[in-house]
Each structure stands twice: as structure tokens, then as C-alpha cells.
Amino acid sequence: MKQASSFEKVAARCWNLLNEGKPFTPIFVVGTMSLFYFSVLLQDAVSFFISFLVILPLLILYYLYDFPLFLRNYLWIPFIAYLMIWQQYSLSLLLFAAGLYFFFTILFWGTLYYHLRIGTSWLNFTRFWKLVLKNSDSTSGNAQEQLPKFLLILSLWSFYFEEVRVSGLSAITVDLMTLLLFYGALFVFTFILHRYLFDWKPKVIPTYTEDEAPSKPLSDKVVVIVVDGMRKERFEEAKTPFLDKLRKEGTDYAQMETVYPARTVVCFTSMFTGTYPFEHGIKSNMVWKLGIKVESIFDSLRKVNKKGRMLAVAHLVDSMGKDVETFTAVMNKDQADRNIIERAKQVMKEQDPDLFIVQLIGTDQIGHSRGVLYNEYIEKIEEADALIEEYVKWLEKEGKMDNTTLVICADHGQADGIGGHGHLDEGERYVPFFVHGPHIEKGKVVNEKQSLVSLAPTIAYLLGAPYPSHSRGRVLKEAIRKEEQH
Incomplete structure (x- = not known):
């Protein structure tokens, strides 16, 4: 690829x-x-x-x-x-x-x-x-x-x-x-x-992350797989046996809320800095000034001599720069996620990052080109399920899952029309989000509203790194086994 x-x-x-x-x-x-x-x-x-x-x-x-x-x-x-x-x-x-x-x-x-x-x-x-x-x-x-x-x-x-x-x-x-x-x-x-009248934006967390960091890392690795544009209720309708298994054997956040505006570059930037557009500076997919104004989770990991990589489309270079391993988005809709998974195997084998973030784009692409209320959209979610299963089993075979925390989520959902997302219409605000791993509570469902800005500090907590400089999200401690919290 x-x-x-x-x-x-x-x-x-x-x-x-x-x-x-x-x-x-x-x-x-x-x-x-x-x-x-x-x-x-x-x-x-x-x-x-x-x-x-x-x-x-x-x-x-x-x-x-x-x-x-x-x-x-x-x-x-x-x-x-x-x-x-x-x-x-x-x-x-x-x-x-x-x-x-x-x-x-x-x-x-x-x-x-x-x-x-x-x-x-x-x-x-x-x-x-x-x-x-x-x-x-x-x-x-x-x-x-x-x-x-x-x-x-x-x-x-x-x-x-x-x-x-x-x-x-x-x-x-x-x-x-x-x-x-x-x-x-x-x-x-x-x-x-x-x-x-414009009163439906998600509430901003007013303070920076205050959770006490653990004395030592809990996980050797964290792997985050983001199924771009996966609408929550359409995910529930799809036949996804592997993702359902991970969710049941881990902790499921039933009301995980994305940020405003719910655009891909904005969401990814908020997810991996722990803060909001007014602070990190990325306010749409149109990035006028390259780079972010705050630390990212990649910066935090460098402070403890750990490495993070993101495998994603070219858009995300505008925000995260050299921490992004890009792939071309010009490829057949039926080959995109398959090629991304093959590339993900290659990156893990050659670079062996402590944090690895993989963006699957097939679901988002079909939502934008064919709409989210049609069967093609469900089929892409089911395809993502099979490919994620293949990738996780490959990681197990390579010995990369022994002490690894796995996060499966979407950056935003999609509304009607051209897979609409940005203004937080029905279908785009809440996203699938669940965590699985040896240090994660099993069979737990968290129904309280949470925010995707919590992903960065949670990763830092698991890998024993300091929180990014402007992280406002709270560590998702409900997912972490109580005997391992500090």
C-alpha cells in the first residue's frame, strides 16, 4: 500500500x-x-x-x-x-x-x-x-x-x-x-x-486533567483502532461478532460523545491531545496553519522514551505532522480497509510502537458517497469487524497482545445525506467506544456521558507517560481494574 x-x-x-x-x-x-x-x-x-x-x-x-x-x-x-x-x-x-x-x-x-x-x-x-x-x-x-x-x-x-x-x-x-x-x-x-438557539454543543471540561498518574505503566502497548465515521446505531444493527465479543469481554462506554465540530481532523486532534479546538487550534478539516498549539500524546510518550505512531490519511499530517504514517486515500472503496490492515501489520512489525493508532476509512467513505441509511454502509462496518479480528489475531501470533490494551472507537458518527458530520446532528454525536485488555474490567457498561477528549489522558495513564500539556479529559478509570489503580 x-x-x-x-x-x-x-x-x-x-x-x-x-x-x-x-x-x-x-x-x-x-x-x-x-x-x-x-x-x-x-x-x-x-x-x-x-x-x-x-x-x-x-x-x-x-x-x-x-x-x-x-x-x-x-x-x-x-x-x-x-x-x-x-x-x-x-x-x-x-x-x-x-x-x-x-x-x-x-x-x-x-x-x-x-x-x-x-x-x-x-x-x-x-x-x-x-x-x-x-x-x-x-x-x-x-x-x-x-x-x-x-x-x-x-x-x-x-x-x-x-x-x-x-x-x-x-x-x-x-x-x-x-x-x-x-x-x-x-x-x-x-x-x-x-x-x-445554538445551544447543543457538548459541554467543555473547564479544568485540566487532575487524575493521579500511576507509579508505573500498566500496559506495554496500547492499540487504538478508529473506524472513521461509524454511526453508533448502525453499528448496533450490523453483524459484528468479533467486536461484540471484545465489547462484552471489556468495558463499553455507552454514551461516548465526540467534539464540536465533528470533523475528522478536529476529532482526531482532540482525541490525541485531550483538549478542544479552541485550545489545540484545529477547527475544521481545512487547516490554515499546520500543526497544533499544544502537546499531543506522542509528545508525552517521547518524554518517557516511548514511541507512538498513527496510520492515517494525509489530512491528519496537517495536525499531527511527522507522527502520522500516511496512506493514500485514492483507492477502491472495496480495497481501502484491507490495504490499511496489511500496512498496519507492516508498521507494527518494522517499527513496533508502544502506541499504535489505525484509522479505517471504508465506512466513512461509503457513508459520504452512498449514504448511511443503505445496506452498503452496514456491509462496510461488517467488513471492518472481520479485518479487526484478523489484525488482532495477527498481533497475538506475533506476541504483541500479551500486555496490550485495545481501544475500538469512532471519531464521529454520520447523519443523513452525504454521511453528514460536523454540526452534531442525529447519528453523529455519540460514537461506539470500548476498551479491552488484561487490566480492563470485563463485562462492564458505563452509561454516564463521557467525552472523546478522555482518550489521550487514558492512554498516558496506561503507558506511564505524563498527560499532554493541555489535556482536559478525565482518565477513564471505570474501565481499569480497581486493584491496579493508583
């Missing part, structure tokens, strides 16, 4: 500009206006730029605020207000924009992109259009969020572009008070929505 090349890492970052909803909106709006007014733009670029400045506050507003889940319904109110106040719009421009949007999401992304990257059918568009309309996450494929945003911005921009071309700057000064009142009301409206 190939490592992710330098080109793939750069390409992944570029793709995130189009995949993540926040950067997509300005890119799409500027691109649409440039195409629609191409011939006019060549003759009067100054008016194009001046009128662009008029809509800049809108772009800033929509970058700062998420409008997650049902709040996106309120995005239509500013567009309706625009129509009532200015009473002008270009139907041809708006239809052109809608056509471009659905061409990008359904045909380019949902069909061509996924066919070339993971081998989905050329007919994937026959399902993907439904996923785009239902999608609830923070990507560009969230039609219910993106449509009212770009319809408003394009309408306002085209209006002033035409006006400035005819009347110059005076066209703006005449309407300046109306424009200022409109933007002022919109900012107040947005602030109120997010202040009083």
Missing part, C-alpha cells in the same frame, strides 16, 4: 477549500460572478471589484458563523428581506448559479470525483442528488445551507455591479444608509440566533 505522496497532501488541502462549506461559499460566488459576467468583467474590472467590496461583509459573516442544522432555515429570511427592500434580481444569474452548484456537487463531486478516487459507479448521481438535498453537515454539499447564502450574495453583488457600471460610486452612496441598516440588522439577527 502506497504512502500519501506530497502531491496528494497538497491536493487534499486544495480539495478542502471546495469541500468545507466556509471557504466554498466565497470561492463559488466569485467564480459564478466571473463566469456569468465574463465579457463585461474584461471591459470593466474596476466596477466588478468595487461592487465586490459591497458584499464583503456578507462573506465575512457567513465565514464566522456556521448556521448549523435547523438554524440554516433562517438563512432564507435575509434573502427574502433583500427581495422586499431592493426588489430586483437576475433570474438568469440565480438559475445559472443553481445549475453550477448542482453540477459541482452531484456530477463533479458525487460522480466523477468519487469514481476516480474510490471507484463508485458512473451512475452514483442517481442517489447523490438526494444526499445533497438531505445533507446536514458543514460541507459545500449542504444544499439547504449553501443555496440561500449564494442566492443572497449574488443578488446583492449583481445589483450593485450593474448600478456602479452606470452611475459609478454614487450608486453605493445613494443606498449607503439602507445597506448599513441591512447589514446591521443581519449581524444582530445572526448573533441572536447563535446566542439563544
Whole structure:
């Protein structure tokens, strides 16, 4: 299995500009206006730029605020207000924009992109259009969020572009008070929505990890297998005999909560630093500044001369840097997890890390490309079960499981539509999470709500390492046999 090349890492970052909803909106709006007014733009670029400045506050507003889940319904109110106040719009421009949007999401992304990257059918568009309309996450494929945003911005921009071309700057000064009142009301409206209606984020643990560390390591190794994007109730529906066995013979956390926003790079970073996006600095899959602002579990292990490795997609290099052993994400959806497990065997044999984290991506890929409520998604979870069984038995054969703690979990679940995750909709908030090993309580179920930020300090506790510098999670001591706690 190939490592992710330098080109793939750069390409992944570029793709995130189009995949993540926040950067997509300005890119799409500027691109649409440039195409629609191409011939006019060549003759009067100054008016194009001046009128662009008029809509800049809108772009800033929509970058700062998420409008997650049902709040996106309120995005239509500013567009309706625009129509009532200015009473002008270009139907041809708006239809052109809608056509471009659905061409990008359904045909380019949902069909061509996924066919070339993971081998989905050329007919994937026959399902993907439904996923785009239902999608609830923070990507560009969230039609219910993106449509009212770009319809408003394009309408306002085209209006002033035409006006400035005819009347110059005076066209703006005449309407300046109306424009200022409109933007002022919109900012107040947005602030109120997010202040009083956006109240479902997971609670942040206010203090740093205070658990007393053990005098010596409990485990020789910790192996964490993250089934990316595994929705909890779909996991319960799947036939997973090996994972069920591990869960019953270990400790199961029935209410393990992911972090906000529930995006892969954000979740992994929080899981292995023990803290939240406001502190470690990774706030979406689009990482503007590479690296984290705090210590990771890998840094903690280095302090006690131990080694950790993460086998993961190229995205995670943006956060964890050289501690990530990458694999290419450009491979057939039916081969991805099989290739990852083979590579995991190779890494364990050649590098023998004390902490080894393996990301399986097949479940997440099929959720994004085919949806989570279909049989293909269940089949990927069942495939992951068989591959994890194969890997654990290989570890046993190699003598790597004698004093090893095994953690099986997901980084986030997935909601309806394009496997939505980010805004914490139904299906993405709580994830499967269970621990198995010689020092772990057997047959125990913990029903109290826990957070994935507890994973890093728990690993540190098991391996006898200091907690990462900004770890806020609590050690999951319920899972550790009482006679071995210190």
C-alpha cells in the first residue's frame, strides 16, 4: 500500500477549500460572478471589484458563523428581506448559479470525483442528488445551507455591479444608509440566533486533567483502532461478532460523545491531545496553519522514551505532522480497509510502537458517497469487524497482545445525506467506544456521558507517560481494574 505522496497532501488541502462549506461559499460566488459576467468583467474590472467590496461583509459573516442544522432555515429570511427592500434580481444569474452548484456537487463531486478516487459507479448521481438535498453537515454539499447564502450574495453583488457600471460610486452612496441598516440588522439577527438557539454543543471540561498518574505503566502497548465515521446505531444493527465479543469481554462506554465540530481532523486532534479546538487550534478539516498549539500524546510518550505512531490519511499530517504514517486515500472503496490492515501489520512489525493508532476509512467513505441509511454502509462496518479480528489475531501470533490494551472507537458518527458530520446532528454525536485488555474490567457498561477528549489522558495513564500539556479529559478509570489503580 502506497504512502500519501506530497502531491496528494497538497491536493487534499486544495480539495478542502471546495469541500468545507466556509471557504466554498466565497470561492463559488466569485467564480459564478466571473463566469456569468465574463465579457463585461474584461471591459470593466474596476466596477466588478468595487461592487465586490459591497458584499464583503456578507462573506465575512457567513465565514464566522456556521448556521448549523435547523438554524440554516433562517438563512432564507435575509434573502427574502433583500427581495422586499431592493426588489430586483437576475433570474438568469440565480438559475445559472443553481445549475453550477448542482453540477459541482452531484456530477463533479458525487460522480466523477468519487469514481476516480474510490471507484463508485458512473451512475452514483442517481442517489447523490438526494444526499445533497438531505445533507446536514458543514460541507459545500449542504444544499439547504449553501443555496440561500449564494442566492443572497449574488443578488446583492449583481445589483450593485450593474448600478456602479452606470452611475459609478454614487450608486453605493445613494443606498449607503439602507445597506448599513441591512447589514446591521443581519449581524444582530445572526448573533441572536447563535446566542439563544445554538445551544447543543457538548459541554467543555473547564479544568485540566487532575487524575493521579500511576507509579508505573500498566500496559506495554496500547492499540487504538478508529473506524472513521461509524454511526453508533448502525453499528448496533450490523453483524459484528468479533467486536461484540471484545465489547462484552471489556468495558463499553455507552454514551461516548465526540467534539464540536465533528470533523475528522478536529476529532482526531482532540482525541490525541485531550483538549478542544479552541485550545489545540484545529477547527475544521481545512487547516490554515499546520500543526497544533499544544502537546499531543506522542509528545508525552517521547518524554518517557516511548514511541507512538498513527496510520492515517494525509489530512491528519496537517495536525499531527511527522507522527502520522500516511496512506493514500485514492483507492477502491472495496480495497481501502484491507490495504490499511496489511500496512498496519507492516508498521507494527518494522517499527513496533508502544502506541499504535489505525484509522479505517471504508465506512466513512461509503457513508459520504452512498449514504448511511443503505445496506452498503452496514456491509462496510461488517467488513471492518472481520479485518479487526484478523489484525488482532495477527498481533497475538506475533506476541504483541500479551500486555496490550485495545481501544475500538469512532471519531464521529454520520447523519443523513452525504454521511453528514460536523454540526452534531442525529447519528453523529455519540460514537461506539470500548476498551479491552488484561487490566480492563470485563463485562462492564458505563452509561454516564463521557467525552472523546478522555482518550489521550487514558492512554498516558496506561503507558506511564505524563498527560499532554493541555489535556482536559478525565482518565477513564471505570474501565481499569480497581486493584491496579493508583
